[in-house]
Amino acid sequence: MVVTGRRRSLRKPLPLPGVAEPRAVALLLSERCNNRCRMCIDPDALRGVDCSGLVLRRGLLRHRALGFTALEISGFESLVRPDAPELIRFARDVGFDRIHVITNARELARPGLAAELIASGADSFTISFHASTARMEEAVSGVRGGFGRKMRGVRNLVAAARQSGRAVALRANVVILRQNHRSLRSICRLLHRLGLRTVHLCFVSPLSSDLERYYAQVARYGRIREPLRDALGFLRDHGMSYQVVNVPHCRLRGFPQAWLHLRHEAPSLRDTPTIPRVGETFLRCVRTSRKRKPGTCVRCRFTRACPGVDDCYLERFGAAELRPIPSPERERNATGAGRGRVRP
Numbered sequence: 001m002v003v004t005g006r007r008r009s010l011r012k013p014l015p016l017p018g019v020a021e022p023r024a025v026a027l028l029l030s031e032r033c034n035n036r037c038r039m040c041i042d043p044d045a046l047r048g049v050d051c052s053g054l055v056l057r058r059g060l061l062r063h064r065a066l067g068f069t070a071l072e073i074s075g076f077e078s079l080v081r082p083d084a085p086e087l088i089r090f091a092r093d094v095g096f097d098r099i100h101v102i103t104n105a106r107e108l109a110r111p112g113l114a115a116e117l118i119a120s121g122a123d124s125f126t127i128s129f130h131a132s133t134a135r136m137e138e139a140v141s142g143v144r145g146g147f148g149r150k151m152r153g154v155r156n157l158v159a160a161a162r163q164s165g166r167a168v169a170l171r172a173n174v175v176i177l178r179q180n181h182r183s184l185r186s187i188c189r190l191l192h193r194l195g196l197r198t199v200h201l202c203f204v205s206p207l208s209s210d211l212e213r214y215y216a217q218v219a220r221y222g223r224i225r226e227p228l229r230d231a232l233g234f235l236r237d238h239g240m241s242y243q244v245v246n247v248p249h250c251r252l253r254g255f256p257q258a259w260l261h262l263r264h265e266a267p268s269l270r271d272t273p274t275i276p277r278v279g280e281t282f283l284r285c286v287r288t289s290r291k292r293k294p295g296t297c298v299r300c301r302f303t304r305a306c307p308g309v310d311d312c313y314l315e316r317f318g319a320a321e322l323r324p325i326p327s328p329e330r331e332r333n334a335t336g337a338g339r340g341r342v343r344p
């Protein structure tokens, strides 16, 4: 990433997904990735050259002086950078007290790396995890042969977190795609076997300004309904904690216990403070997600809580899948409960 000035980095910080602290800044460790995931912003836009450690250290010091206390580390793939543990230790030493790492876990197959990251100060991890078989992993990640390393990486991380004796939070992020939506339950089962106990199931977001990339990956809400309910049943039965991201209440109408776990986000680097600052060239590849609702949503009891669905989804597929959920009272009236009662 290119550092082009201070102004944007000095903006008022916003809460980041996955980091509860309001004073959080994103540290973009690397411009390289060992995957070519189909739902990525645009893997071909990567310059393939990482920013110097000196620039990142200066950015960390500057943001600490501004009062930031939490760090969310990503990149394209953060851990391809060899000095990742060193930079995490530096961040901890200068006073960041919450350090969250997002990774696809493949680099964690390197013996000792997971333990080193935790010892350096990382205290929570999100693992991008979208497949239950090697073939599915290849279909999603766009590269061959990474599944075995990913499995070893997750096992190493789970073992290192247990051995650290510290409270290290681990969670998996599963993006729901055309290639994996029928296998959501198997993916959750595999995550459970690997020792993970927190899962976020995320309906794919249109991250790239090239919308054809999104349309090629998105599975319709109508198609994911049954597999999603099946996966949620598994998570519930196995006591796992979960969130469902970017799915409106009406698409989980038959599974109301999941309504408390729904979350919507409009991911965009545009308004997020980052180290280094994200350049305009890169931002041209990023789509700012906008949510929309059809007019019928005013009749839905969740109309205030629900922002709707991505605008480009609605434009391409229409609103027929979004059916308002009536208030309990209207539902009772519609089903005829109370009919025939004698009025006082």
Ligand code: SF4
Pocket: 248, 249, 250, 251, 293, 294, 296, 297, 300, 301, 302, 303, 306, 307, 308, 309, 322, 323, 324, 325
């Ligand atoms: S407000 Fe609209 S999109 Fe949201 S749950 Fe209700 S019907 Fe569905």
